[in-house]
Amino acid sequence: MREQAFHAFFEAHHVELSRLAYLLTGDPTAADDLAADALTEVWRHWERVAAADDPAAYAKGIVANLAKNWIRRQGRSRRGLDLLGFPRPKPAPDVPTVLDVRSALRRLPYRRRACVVLRYAFDLPEQEVADILGIAVGTVKSQTSRGAKQLAELLDDLRLPDQLGGWEVAR
Amino acid sequence: MTEDFLRSELQRAGAEHTPDRTAMLNRMAANRAATSSPRGRRLRLAGAAAAVTTVLGLGGVAQWALAGEHDPAPPAAPPPAAAPTTTSPAPTTPSPAPSPTTPSATRSPAATATATTRPPKSSPPPTSPPVIPSTGTAEVRGHPGDTQIEKGTLWSDGSVVADGQSQVTLKAGTALTTLDLVLRLEPATGLTTGQVTSPDPRVNATLTRDDGALLYRFTLAKGETLPAGAYVFTARYNGAIADRDATRDTYEAFADTTVGNENKRLHIYGNYFPTR
Numbered sequence: 001m002r003e004q005a006f007h008a009f010f011e012a013h014h015v016e017l018s019r020l021a022y023l024l025t026g027d028p029t030a031a032d033d034l035a036a037d038a039l040t041e042v043w044r045h046w047e048r049v050a051a052a053d054d055p056a057a058y059a060k061g062i063v064a065n066l067a068k069n070w071i072r073r074q075g076r077s078r079r080g081l082d083l084l085g086f087p088r089p090k091p092a093p094d095v096p097t098v099l100d101v102r103s104a105l106r107r108l109p110y111r112r113r114a115c116v117v118l119r120y121a122f123d124l125p126e127q128e129v130a131d132i133l134g135i136a137v138g139t140v141k142s143q144t145s146r147g148a149k150q151l152a153e154l155l156d157d158l159r160l161p162d163q164l165g166g167w168e169v170a171r
Numbered sequence: 172m173t174e175d176f177l178r179s180e181l182q183r184a185g186a187e188h189t190p191d192r193t194a195m196l197n198r199m200a201a202n203r204a205a206t207s208s209p210r211g212r213r214l215r216l217a218g219a220a221a222a223v224t225t226v227l228g229l230g231g232v233a234q235w236a237l238a239g240e241h242d243p244a245p246p247a248a249p250p251p252a253a254a255p256t257t258t259s260p261a262p263t264t265p266s267p268a269p270s271p272t273t274p275s276a277t278r279s280p281a282a283t284a285t286a287t288t289r290p291p292k293s294s295p296p297p298t299s300p301p302v303i304p305s306t307g308t309a310e311v312r313g314h315p316g317d318t319q320i321e322k323g324t325l326w327s328d329g330s331v332v333a334d335g336q337s338q339v340t341l342k343a344g345t346a347l348t349t350l351d352l353v354l355r356l357e358p359a360t361g362l363t364t365g366q367v368t369s370p371d372p373r374v375n376a377t378l379t380r381d382d383g384a385l386l387y388r389f390t391l392a393k394g395e396t397l398p399a400g401a402y403v404f405t406a407r408y409n410g411a412i413a414d415r416d417a418t419r420d421t422y423e424a425f426a427d428t429t430v431g432n433e434n435k436r437l438h439i440y441g442n443y444f445p446t447r
Contacts, residue, residue, distance in 0.1 A: 018190035023181065032190050036198035043199070048351070048425050052436045101184040120174070121181035127433065134322070152173050155180065 005050060006043050013056050014039065016122070017063050023117045024067035024110075026102045034070060038062040054128075061132045064114050071110060104154040111135070112147030119144050313355075313421030313440035320441040324399075324430065329354075329422050329443040332405075335412040337420060337443055342401045345428045350374065350391035352424040354406045357384035361411030370402050391426075417443050 017038060022031035042049050042059050049055045105113055111133070118129045119140075126144070130137045312318075320327045324344030331337050339354055356362065359380065367387050369376040373395040377388045387406040391397050423440040 014192065014195055015190055018195065019185040019188050022188040022190075023185050028188055031188060032195050033198055035190065036195040037202060039195070040199050040202040043203070045425075048436075051349075052427075053434045058436060101180050102187075105181075105184070116177070117181060117185075120178045121185045123178070131433070131435065148173065148177055151177060155176075 034066045115143040116147035318441040322437045325437045337406045339404045347397040347426045349427040352389040354387040359385040362408045363410035
């Protein structure tokens with residue numbers, strides 16, 4: 001029955017949905033909220049979702065969308081604070097302040113980030129990523145490769161500099 | 172090798188996060204209470220309050236969140252069950268009712284919008300569940316600012332072509348293997364139902380009245396395929412049609428199509444305002 005089926009779906013997927021939101025937003029609390037909101041949507045359209053080829057992909061698509069909106073809202077409220085004259089720390093340009101994978105991910109433009117996360121963290125085929133994000137397979141390919149390159153560079157910065165005093169890291 | 176490195180790093184980063192299952196269930200319960208069908212909203216608020224109390228007391232979160240609440244008359248709320256039958260502001264509703272749901276309502280603007288733009292409905296019909304399971308249409312999408320008129324190979328447009336005649340045009344770039352389109356007229360106050368006819372013999376048309384809204388539903392018969400092309404679906408209605416405000420009328424469609432060898436699930440929704 002509907003509630004049972006949805007319950008099973010929740011148990012099977014809430015962790016990965018929340019982790020997806022976590023990697024996309026970098027915020028653990030927001031991640032749970034966004035995943036819960038996405039699951040509410042799934043519940044609301046359960047008959048149709050269940051009839052879909054891949055209900056989990058459908059749910060991931062909702063998460064990706066909600067995460068994008070969330071990030072946009074964050075940007076807006078930050079700009080709002082700026083306008084009001086509230087000071088906030090700005091990372092100095094040129095200085096790599098990347099501390100971990102999460103903050104490195106946050107440097108990637110959203111679509112690249114989403115492609116990289118779905119391809120690598122979730123090991124999904126290009127076609128499925130395209131379906132989830134509602135973009136063409138070609139776009140997934142190009143965004144993933146750019147994203148992977150950028151991320152690898154950011155992580156290199158993170159990895160090497162300490163031993164070398166942070167300077168002249170050969171790449 | 173870079174790929175392997177990224178794969179392991181990203182998977183590790185993802186695994187750092189352990190979701191708070193209870194928090195998620197609570198938020199889902201709050202979402203449901205705040206945004207589900209406007210019918211009996213007060214009842215749901217009260218139900219949510221009662222349930223939260225239960226949860227705090229017993230910790231039966233999962234059972235509650237994942238069972239009962241979808242029922243129009245939640246078993247969790249016997250005392251306020253009388254509330255919706257009175258049109259008064261229901262002083263009997265326990266005052267803590269709004270508090271558990273308010274935070275979530277403020278956090279999700281879409282939810283608040285749907286909730287607040289509706290006038291309070293007085294009494295739900297005694298036989299609440301409509302004949303057609305309209306879970307997908309119970310909550311309203313497609314209001315201005317919340318539309319998705321195009322998805323994949325499917326494009327749509329809605330317009331009020333004349334008093335008493337609203338149309339949705341679907342242009343399918345590829346054949347559709349399923350289609351479920353609902354034209355929703357709300358409020359339907361003073362409207363009398365006209366006929367509903369299908370533009371295609373493979374598509375069944377039905378008309379239902381659901382809590383102050385008229386639902387014109389077009390469903391592709393099982394096993395049939397609707398070839399690529401343009402289709403116009405019309406909702407006709409009579410009665411108080413002069414100067415009727417169509418602001419809150421919406422449509423929503425789910426469809427399947429095949430692109431390459433892949434099945435694509437399409438979901439679109441919109442309204443009857445001129446595009447742009």
